[in-house]
Each structure stands twice: as structure tokens, then as C-alpha cells.
Amino acid sequence: MASPPTKYEGRIGGAVPRFSWGSSLAILIVVGLAGWSYYGTEFDIVDLLTNTEPATRFVSEMFPPDFSTATLQATGQGVLETFHMSFLGALIGAVVAFPLAALGTRGVDTVGASRTERVLRVVPYHVARFILNVFRSVPDILWALVFVVALGLGPFPGTLALAVHSAGVLGKLYSETLEAVPSRPVEALASTGADGFQSFLFGMLPQGMSNFTSLTLYMWECNIRSATILGFVGAGGIGQQILISMNLFDYSKVATLVGATVVVVLVVDRFSAAVRKRITD
Amino acid sequence: MTSSQRDNALEIRGVSVAFGKNLALDDVSLAVEPGERLAVIGTSGAGKSTLFRAITRDVGVSGEIRFGDRRIHTLSKRELREVRGSVGKIHQAYNLVPQLPAGVNAALGDVVNMGKLRTLHTFLAGPNTALAKTVEAAMERVGLAGMSSAKTSNLSGGQQQRVAVARLLVQRPGLILADEPFAAVDPVTTERVFDALLELNKDGASLLISLHDVELAKRFPRVVALKEGSVVYDGSPEHLTNEKLNDIYDGDMEARPKGKEPEEPGPDNFSGPDITRLKGQDGISAH
Ligand SMILES: Nc1ncnc2c1ncn2[C@@H]1O[C@H](COP(=O)(O)OP(=O)(O)OP(=O)(O)O)[C@@H](O)[C@H]1O
Numbered sequence: 001m002a003s004p005p006t007k008y009e010g011r012i013g014g015a016v017p018r019f020s021w022g023s024s025l026a027i028l029i030v031v032g033l034a035g036w037s038y039y040g041t042e043f044d045i046v047d048l049l050t051n052t053e054p055a056t057r058f059v060s061e062m063f064p065p066d067f068s069t070a071t072l073q074a075t076g077q078g079v080l081e082t083f084h085m086s087f088l089g090a091l092i093g094a095v096v097a098f099p100l101a102a103l104g105t106r107g108v109d110t111v112g113a114s115r116t117e118r119v120l121r122v123v124p125y126h127v128a129r130f131i132l133n134v135f136r137s138v139p140d141i142l143w144a145l146v147f148v149v150a151l152g153l154g155p156f157p158g159t160l161a162l163a164v165h166s167a168g169v170l171g172k173l174y175s176e177t178l179e180a181v182p183s184r185p186v187e188a189l190a191s192t193g194a195d196g197f198q199s200f201l202f203g204m205l206p207q208g209m210s211n212f213t214s215l216t217l218y219m220w221e222c223n224i225r226s227a228t229i230l231g232f233v234g235a236g237g238i239g240q241q242i243l244i245s246m247n248l249f250d251y252s253k254v255a256t257l258v259g260a261t262v263v264v265v266l267v268v269d270r271f272s273a274a275v276r277k278r279i280t281d
Numbered sequence: 282m283t284s285s286q287r288d289n290a291l292e293i294r295g296v297s298v299a300f301g302k303n304l305a306l307d308d309v310s311l312a313v314e315p316g317e318r319l320a321v322i323g324t325s326g327a328g329k330s331t332l333f334r335a336i337t338r339d340v341g342v343s344g345e346i347r348f349g350d351r352r353i354h355t356l357s358k359r360e361l362r363e364v365r366g367s368v369g370k371i372h373q374a375y376n377l378v379p380q381l382p383a384g385v386n387a388a389l390g391d392v393v394n395m396g397k398l399r400t401l402h403t404f405l406a407g408p409n410t411a412l413a414k415t416v417e418a419a420m421e422r423v424g425l426a427g428m429s430s431a432k433t434s435n436l437s438g439g440q441q442q443r444v445a446v447a448r449l450l451v452q453r454p455g456l457i458l459a460d461e462p463f464a465a466v467d468p469v470t471t472e473r474v475f476d477a478l479l480e481l482n483k484d485g486a487s488l489l490i491s492l493h494d495v496e497l498a499k500r501f502p503r504v505v506a507l508k509e510g511s512v513v514y515d516g517s518p519e520h521l522t523n524e525k526l527n528d529i530y531d532g533d534m535e536a537r538p539k540g541k542e543p544e545e546p547g548p549d550n551f552s553g554p555d556i557t558r559l560k561g562q563d564g565i566s567a568h
């Protein structure tokens with residue numbers, strides 16, 4: 001890109017890029033896409049602000065929330081189920097992700113490796129990456145639909161859905177962690193005669209461990225949010241109760257359920273964030 | 282060292298290493314007898330680290346490197362691991378795994394002798410009794426008795442360098458490659474590490490050490506100087522005259538031999554181990 005030297009104009013300019021055809025085109029494209037999407041989604045801010053009657057009715061019927069024993073019991077059960085699903089999903093996901101991540105990570109030492117050796121090493125790498133990509137790119141709610149169709153309604157297909165999606169996400173994050181680990185200690189091990197397995201065990205794993213733990217906790221946080229909506233497709237958790245109450249127009253019960261969900265999500269978020277902070281410090 | 286004596290002879294013949302267009306080593310030849318000790322000097326970027334990395338095949342080369350009767354760059358993976366197991370390395374930046382206990386880092390000197398099962402056992406439960414004893418003795422030798430279970434990252438830089446030496450003591454290599462081992466440690470640790478390396482040498486291990494401190498290098502019976510990837514001096518330190526040193530170091534004003542220009546003030550006159558030049562700790566050239 002040898003551009004002719006531009007005439008110096010005596011100004012340096014700030015952090016915002018100055019006018020150029022490239023940036024004007026970019027702005028034009030963003031504006032164009034925004035307008036197109038505006039019409040595509042029938043976005044209507046006027047409607048939102050003027051037609052407030054259904055919204056106010058919905059909100060006013062939510063209060064006071066339903067604190068009857070039956071509702072509280074159902075809420076507790078839903079919360080607990082959501083909790084169990086998210087936790088087990090993250091755990092199974094981690095267990096599945098780990099070996100796939102180890103395979104899907106580029107090794108260090110390839111100097112002098114023969115062609116066949118390199119090919120042999122590349123095959124499991126690409127297979128593992130491919131599996132992880134499939135797991136990850138299908139959203140958990142779609143996995144839930146698949147498992148509900150295959151296994152029937154309930155929290156079990158939901159948990160499996162979370163596990164598969166978590167495995168995909170964690171596998172990618174784990175192998176990125178392993179690849180970013182400082183390489184000198186690992187190379188030092190290899191040049192002392194350690195084989196690939198030993199270098200992995202003593203060099204990469206200890207250096208990546210705290211990241212693994214904190215990523216897994218983060219996955220659990222994400223799962224508890226996901227688990228609340230998996231019920232909408234019949235895959236268990238508190239979402240199922242919310243959907244039923246919605247369909248029965250029992251908005252005060254919905255209020256209790258949603259409130260409990262928010263509390264649980266916040267508590268798990270805080271807890272996990274605190275633990276993660278301790279680990280990485 | 283008895284029967285394996287000859288196995289530790291190192292012969293480097295016409296070795297070149299290129300990084301892209303940059304010739305880091307240019308037709309280097311060097312023979313090191315078993316049990317010999319020599320210092321490698323040269324400016325920053327002269328190729329010292331690259332030479333050491335070539336010997337354990339951390340970089341590809343043209344030319345030939347023989348360790349005993351084995352040609353390093355044609356060995357199978359398994360044979361290469363065996364050779365690496367008998368070459369001990371120590372770097373300026375320790376290169377230990379910071380999260381492991383110091384004793385496990387030292388125990389990894391024996392990694393080449395661990396089968397799958399013992400590897401797993403060491404990973405989960407630590408070194409077995411025999412190895413733990415060896416490790417404890419080695420840690421004691423370097424003045425770190427009782428520190429084996431301390432987390433490595435909690436040790437000071439000098440202590441970590443001594444753990445690296447303890448790893449060598451556990452490994453008992455036939456050839457030691459020390460790449461600027463004193464660049465980041467204090468004078469006392471320098472002497473200590475130096476003594477331990479000399480002792481291993483006395484036990485029969487050949488010792489190649491790269492140094493920025495010419496005075497320290499002169500304590501070796503043989504000095505090899507690299508300049509822009511080529512050997513420009515190979516002989517006893519007596520013949521290493523001032524002119525020759527100036528020639529070796531010209532173009533790199535920072536690295537002029539110390540104690541040679543008493544009129545120059547500043548850190549260059551510091552005659553102890555060279556702690557003023559931590560260059561390379563960040564970059565590619567630190568290996
Ligand atoms: N991995 C690499 N990729 C590209 N160039 C490299 C690499 N390693 C070393 N070099 C280059 O090879 C040359 C020799 O480097 P080397 O690290 O061997 O020097 P050195 O004598 O050890 O220097 P120092 O005293 O600074 O440690 C330098 O020009 C360096 O930039």
C-alpha cells in the first residue's frame with residue numbers, strides 16, 4: 001500500500017478519524033441497514049408510546065404478586081429445577097469440552113516433524129474443532145427443541161441441551177486459553193525431553209487452570225439465564241411455569257415467578273463473579 | 282560419566298539458521314569434548330541463543346549437529362526425547378511453570394524417565410519417594426531446603442533460578458546449555474548458580490554457557506565469540522586481546538566489555554554479574 005505522500009496540512013487531528021471516502025461509505029451503509037431493519041421489524045415508537053392500554057393492564061394485573069402457598073411452592077420448585085439444570089449442564093459441558101479442547105489445541109513442538117507426523121496431528125485437531133463448532137453454533141433453545149422431540153417433555157432434555165451448547169462454548173474458550181498460555185515454560189519442558197502429553201499436563205494445564213475454572217463458572221451464569229426460557233419449549237425449569245401462567249392470564253403468578261427468576265439470576269451472578277475474582281487475583 | 286562418556290561429545294558442523302532472510306547462524310562449526318566447559322560471548326543478536334536452541338532442535342537448521350554418534354536433526358521423536366533428556370538447559374528467564382510447587386518443577390528434570398503411569402502419578406500426587414529424595418537433596422544443594430512445596434511464582438527471581446539449577450541436578454545431564462543464566466539474578470545467586478554448574482561440570486557434564494559479562498567468561502578455559510552469526514574467536518581467554526574484544530563488540534556500544542574503559546561512567550563499569558542488561562526478556566531473542 002504505497003500511497004503517495006499527502007501534503008502536510010499542519011494539523012494532526014483527534015482520535016476520531018477525519019473525513020474519508022471509506023468512512024463516509026461505512027456510515028452510509030450503517031444508516032441504510034438501520035432504515036431497512038426499521039421497516040422490516042415494523043418498529044413503531046409512536047405505537048409504543050400511545051397505545052399503552054394493554055401494557056398498563058398487564059402491569060397492573062401483576063400487582064399484587066401472588067404469594068399463595070401453592071404459587072410459592074411452584075415457584076420454589078421451578079427455581080430449584082432451573083438451578084439444577086444450569087449447574088449440571090455447565091458441569092457436563094465442561095467434562096465434554098475438556099478433552100475436545102485438548103485435542104483442538106495446536107501443540108508446540110513441530111520442528112523436524114515429518115510430513116506424516118504433521119498430518120496425523122492435524123486430523124484430531126480439525127475433528128475436535130468441527131464438533132465444537134457444531135455444538136456451539138446451534139443455540140441452546142434449538143438443542144432443547146431437538147431433545148424434547150427425541151426424549152419428551154421435562155428438565156432432562158433441557159439439561160442435555162444446556163450441556164451440549166456449554167460443551168461447544170467452553171471447548172472453544174478452553175482451547176483459546178491453552179493456546180494463549182505462556183509458551184516458554186512449555187518449550188523448556190519439551191526441550192528437557194517431555195513428550196506432548198507431559199508438556200500438556202505439567203506445562204499447559206497448570207497455567208490454564210484458573211482460567212478454566214472461571215470460564216466454567218461464567219458458563220454456569222449464562223446457563224441459568226438460558227434455563228429460564230428453555231421451559232417455553234417444554235424443556236423444564238421455571239419457564240414452563242411462566243408460560244402456563246401466561247396462557248391462563250394469571251399475571252400475578254407470573255409476577256412472582258419472574259421476580260424469583262431475577263433474584264436467582266442475580267444471586268448466582270454475584271456468587272460466581274466473587275469466586276472468579278478470587279481465582280484470578 | 283563412564284561408558285556414556287563418548288555419547289556426550291558435541292559436534293556442530295557448518296550449521297546455519299535462517300529466520301526469513303535473517304541469517305541468525307552462518308556456517309558455524311564447533312566441537313565440544315565431553316566434560317569440556319566453554320563460554321560463548323557476543324553482542325545482542327549475535328546468535329548465542331539460536332545456537333543453543335539449534336542443539337536441542339528447537340529450530341530447524343542446515344548443516345549437521347551430532348551429539349555422540351546421533352545426528353540431532355534426523356532423529357525420530359523418541360530418540361530426540363532421549364537426547365533432550367541428557368541435555369540440561371537453563372535460561373535467563375527461569376522458564377519454570379509458575380503455578381507448580383517448586384519441588385515439582387525440580388522433579389521435572391526426570392520427566393524423560395517417566396512412563397505414562399508415573400507421569401500421571403506425579404501429576405496427581407507428586408513425585409514418588411525416590412524422586413522426592415533426589416529433589417530434596419538438589420533443593421538443599423542450591424540453598425532452598427524445605428522450599429519444595431512452595432508455589433514457584435511466590436519465589437523471588439534468584440530463588441527461581443536456583444530451582445532451575447535444582448532441576449539440572451535432578452536431571453544429571455551430560456551436556457549443559459546455560460543461556461545467560463545470570464542476566465536477572467543478584468551477585469550472590471550468581472556465584473551460587475555458577476558453583477553448582479561448575480560442580481556438575483566436574484562430575485563430567487560438558488558446560489556451554491552464554492555470557493554478557495566478559496570478565497566472567499574469562500574464567501573459562503575456552504571462549505567462543507559469535508558475531509552476526511559467525512564464530513569470530515575460539516580459543517583460550519589469554520589470546521582474547523582488547524582489539525579482538527573491540528572487534529567482537531563493535532557496533533553494539535551498550536555491550537562493550539566491562540572494565541575496559543575506566544573513563545566511562547555509568548552502569549557499564551559494574552563489574553559484577555551484569556544486571557543492567559535484561560534485554561531480551563521480552564522479545565524473541567530471550568531464548
Ligand atoms: N524466532 C525467531 N524469529 C525470527 N528471528 C529470530 C528468532 N529468534 C531469533 N531471531 C533473530 O536471530 C538473531 C539472533 O538472535 P539470538 O536470540 O540468537 O541472539 P543472542 O545472541 O541470543 O542475543 P541476546 O544477547 O540479545 O540474547 C537476531 O537477529 C534475532 O532477531
Ligand SMILES: [Mg+2]
Binds near residue numbers: 460461
Ligand atoms: Mg539470547
